[in-house]
Amino acid sequence: MQSLIPLMRSISGAVVLVLALSGNSVAEAPLGLGRAVEQTEIDAWDIDVRPDGKGLPAGQGTVAHGEQVYAQYCLSCHGEAGKGGINDQLVGRIPFDAFPFGSDPGKTKTVGNYWPYATTLFDYIRRAMPYSSPGVLSNEEVYSVTAYLLYLNRIVSQDTIIDADTLPTVRMPARDRFVIDDRTRTESFLRQ
Numbered sequence: 803m804q805s806l807i808p809l810m811r812s813i814s815g816a817v818v819l820v821l822a823l824s825g826n827s828v829a830e831a832p833l834g835l836g837r838a839v840e841q842t843e844i845d846a847w848d849i850d851v852r853p854d855g856k857g858l859p860a861g862q863g864t865v866a867h868g869e870q871v872y873a874q875y876c877l878s879c880h881g882e883a884g885k886g887g888i889n890d891q892l893v894g895r896i897p898f899d900a901f902p903f904g905s906d907p908g909k910t911k912t913v914g915n916y917w918p919y920a921t922t923l924f925d926y927i928r929r930a931m932p933y934s935s936p937g938v939l940s941n942e943e944v945y946s947v948t949a950y951l952l953y954l955n956r957i958v959s960q961d962t963i964i965d966a967d968t969l970p971t972v973r974m975p976a977r978d979r980f981v982i983d984d985r986t987r988t989e990s991f992l993r994q
């Protein structure tokens with residue numbers, strides 16, 4: 803820590819020097835660095851979807867379309883109908899929706915037996931999948947492949963339309979297996 807203090811002093815010294823040298827132009831372009839960020843650039847990064855569905859985009863998806871999306875972009879790694887692939891198994895329920903992961907850590911976790919929210923499935927797929935080229939799917943394709951995975955897990959029916967209104971209403975089998983760790987009291991603070 804002590805060695806940091808001279809370093810911080812020299813950094814703040816440099817900042818003062820730059821401000822002094824840049825004189826009148828400081829107000830227009832502080833330090834002469836960077837530029838204002840366009841709203842469209844912020845929007846491109848601002849894609850998080852929360853458990854309650856906040857942040858879900860416009861558009862909708864169907865199970866039938868999701869099957870096509872899955873065949874094209876997901877099947878090679880996750881296997882036929884979400885099982886038996888070279889990467890994570892996505893489909894599978896446990897009888898009576900039991901939750902044995904504490905006593906049996908080797909048990910395979912899937913979307914159907916472990917994920918507490920359907921909304922974050924959309925978020926995860928849009929953000930991270932396909933693994934080799936995340937970001938290539940349109941919002942409609944993400945909605946559809948989400949619908950297909952929920953259907954394969956027997957959570958929604960085949961004719962379900964998934965969109966910003968319906969996805970947050972999907973109740974996942976493992977929903978009540980998770981509780982909020984509120985030791986920091988952040989959650990109750992945010993709710994006020």
Ligand code: HEC
Nearest residue numbers: 875876878879889890892911912913927931932933934947
């Ligand atoms: C190139 C291989 C590959 C492709 C293609 C691929 N995935 Fe994945 N997927 C992975 C890997 C690897 C992981 C584990 C990533 C990790 O744990 O960080 C994963 C994890 C996941 C998970 C999380 C599983 C869990 O329970 O933790 C989901 C959901 C998922 N993929 C959906 C998809 C969907 C939908 C597609 C098609 C749009 C897709 N993946 C395409 C390799 C792939």
